[in-house]
Amino acid sequence: MVSDEPRPIPRPRSELESRYAKPYGSVSCPEVRPLLEARGLTCGFGDRVVLHGVDLTLVSGQMMALIGRNGSGKSTLLRCLAGALAPLAGEVVLEGAPLSRVERRTRARILAVVPQELRVPFPFSVREVVELGRAPYAGFLALPSSEDRLAVESALHATSLIEIAERPFQQLSGGEHQRVSLAMALAQQPRILLLDEPTTHLDIAHQMGFLHLVGRLCADQGLAVLAAIHDINLAALYFDRLAVLADGALVANGAPWDVITEQLVARAFGARVIVSQHPTQGVPQVSLLP
């Protein structure tokens, strides 16, 4: 059990990141305690089984990407880990306790989910949307406490939204929507962040900006991050660890160079690629072979 616990693997830092990195870096964590574990997780809808016996461990300060083709079970795994879908077999363990026994609000204070796209049908300001992240802390009838305000304010700062905090959410761009969504999750003050294809609707600059931001938060706040993502190159650039799902089973789980091989991509994605080294970041990248 203990032996196969993953070690945090330092990911390549950009020049800017190295310059501002704290002296103790991201390896300061004295004990690597699993925050969220999937043990033999089997999930599905009715009699259709989507996930087969998945084992996965998330630890503090680690960025893990969940990659796989469409329909491989990425979103289902995230929903199951977040308690929105009850497992058919196996269990999810949150900080040592079975997730099914953790009270809903307690769960929401530990684990936050950033959806693919946040939809707010009525006119809310950015700040009002982010304040919704305080729901798991609100008492009956409770008006926002100073602690709530502090959490909202620091979430807005961390995502650089403070300047547009009073603007209507509906008038913002897709990239800003994703940052608001992330800020709402941060307002929950979680230790675990699950992201469901957060970059799908973004252009490349916003994809990079968003994942860079998540990486920085992960390092600064010691968050455990698990993001479903289908772009292998992005995953290799920004994540410490890649978990690969194929047909509902976990087929690989490790550092980018251990995972991304031509055989594995062919098996998991059904695509022919050539794997090469990124010219400056040193991580594996795939080139498509038509």
Next chain:
Amino acid sequence: MSVVARAAEAVVVARHARRPARRPSLILGGLCLGLVIVSLISLNLGPEYISPTAILGMALQWLPLHPARNWSDVDLTIISLVRFPRLLTGILVGAALAVTGTAFQAMFRNPLADPGIIGTSAGASMGAILALALPVQIAWLGFSLVSLAAFGGALGAMFLVYFLARVGNRLPSTTLLLAGFAVSAAMNAVAALIEALSDQLRQMYIWLLGNLDQNSTQQLITSLPFLAIGILGLFALAGDLNVLLLGDEQAHYLGMHVARRRLLILVLGSLLAGIAVALAGLIAFVGLLVPHIARLLFGANHRLLLPASALLGAIFLVVADTLARMMLAPQELPVGLVTALVGAPWFLVLLRRKKGEYGF
């Protein structure tokens, strides 16, 4: 600790400095004042004009003050037996319908939701029309058989829709809306059938258009605690309604037991809609458009929106009822007609002006 406290303080100060001019206490205070003014005007007007000073005098008489008597016994009778119960009905029904509409629109994330969307209106009409067709006259706690049947029909329809819409232990809003639609259609058909077979058609038609002039003080006193439970209960759920706007899944991730919360909102809303129907018949428009008007004016945060929309609904229905009494005096128009005639243009003007910011 002190660092955190100081940071918190700085945050609060900074926040107030930057906060735009949407001040809740000012808005709610203004609306309360508006309601008082509108109520006084409504009490003044009628076939017999009664001066505001006389009305204030009568009000003070209730308190242990003894103002100089400047009104006649006839005036006192008109106010206490006719105009005041009618005014109170307008305030209560307007507030109940507007709050329910606001809550249902948020819960269903649907701008077309109104208090009757889960079958309550259709259930109430069927009950009332059935009662009107029956040759019996009984009353209980001051309520006529028609009112009681309408209330029963509304709650019956709500529970029927709830049990039809439940999927396992979930309560998805799509199935609720569809079940509500189906139950409404069936009950409206039954009501139409009874109408076609009955000779009370005119009375039924009048009931269906809504009317504030059918209540004794006793009826109002009986319904007051239930209305208070419904309205204050929904006020207390304002934060949850905000969260439900994000959809079921996100609400779940924010720690909410969505099905339970939704059932609670459903029960409180149906209680309000059922009592409103029992007091005033079917009054369309208030529960659908007053929430939109309030949202356009005051934003979508339910902590402010729910009380603002309650006050706006009350003001709106009192104004509409006063107009209904005065426009073609001595003949009275059904108040439901006036609400649509007055409210629709107002709403359209607001919608045109704020078009860009109000996209569903």
